[in-house]
Amino acid sequence: MAETRNEHLTAWMKDAGMSAAELADAVNEAIRDLTGRPGVTSERTVFRWKSGENRWPQARQRRALEAITGRTVADLGFVPRGKGTTNPVPPTAPPEDPVHRRRFVGAATSTAAAVAVPRITRPPRVGTSDVIRLRDSVENLVALDAERGGHTALERAALAGADEALGLQRRSTTQRVRQRLFAVSSDFVATAAWSLIDAGQLDAAGKHLDRALTLAGMAQDPDMTMQVWNLRAMLARQRKDYGEAIAAAQAAQATTVARRSPLHASLVCARTAIGLAHAGDHRAALRSLGRAEDALEKADLADPRAPWIAFYGPAELYSLTAIVRDVVGHPTEAEAAAYRALSALPETYRRNRAHTTARLALAQLHQGDAEQACATSADIFTIMDGDPLPGRMRQLLGDFQRDLFTLAPSAHVAHEWTDRYRNEWSIP
Incomplete structure (x- = not known):
């Protein structure tokens, strides 16, 4: 009979970011915790599990897999030998929630080992x-x-x-x-x-x-290296050192992960565009922004990714586009991009939503609509729901107030906005 690939185990490994060698190591370590002796599971064994060549691991391996994943072996796609004739699937505990799994993996396996083999006194591996x-x-x-x-x-x-x-x-x-x-x-x-x-x-x-x-x-680790250069570009921009911001973003572009991953490439191209826009090289900024858009179209947004870049996708690119477009003098396009970002942002990204709302208010203000801009900026305080505004957002609101009085110095709405919100946005 033809082998059936174990898609459940493969999907779990992909989601957890684990290679076959890493899973083999984890299984051997869990067996050590459970029995007092390390297992001998090899990378080849894991490949055989994934391919379906081995559809039913040994008992110790099954227990180790359940300890590592928090799932039953059945949920991991394994079936016993002779299923349908003999050897029914033995009962197992129901899968545990992620919080319980984290506690279990970190502590419960060593507890089980202490009960099963009380003579072991070595420190946990x-x-x-x-x-x-x-x-x-x-x-x-x-x-x-x-x-x-x-x-x-x-x-x-x-x-x-x-x-x-x-x-x-x-x-x-x-x-x-x-x-x-x-x-x-x-x-x-x-x-x-x-x-x-x-x-x-x-x-x-x-x-x-x-x-x-x-x-x-x-x-x-090229992924972590790119993360640091990306943050270095953001830090330099906050310091208004736009030359360094561009150089850091270009260093991020040179990393291995940015060269092979369209998602990472899109982010660093957008980050470069922001630095170029602030440095006054508007044409280059828009070209880099276009490369960011092209790269994101090639990215598979369903692929697993590191937590630090989980925020990046169409919504964040729209938000960065709003910044670039506003800085290069296209406030109408900036407003449209900000609206697209807000419609695509998940509700859990509250800080990002508030920050994009501030960019929307600036784009409206730069079109001469001070009244609408003030009304939009008021939403920031509702979004943050009483939590202190991060310093970066307070700085952005400071820019908003400065531009408000520059563009509408005698407008009643400018003074009213300042009187109403100064304490809320200026106090750390």
């Missing part, structure tokens, strides 16, 4: 399950950033995560896992840097980016 747990933590911080924006508590949490990853890296483990932990550390430190950029604390953010770039190099 560091492995792929630790990397998965830390990646989940990064993802949680990224979600918090999207909801509230950058703040010092988020920075502290990210740095604590980096310290934990580096501490695990120093313990006995495989070279592959060691590099993964360096990559996660870089991700945590870059997240801390971004939090400070968004909060407007630029000097400390630069120091974090230097450290994150070093860690990305030690990890030999």
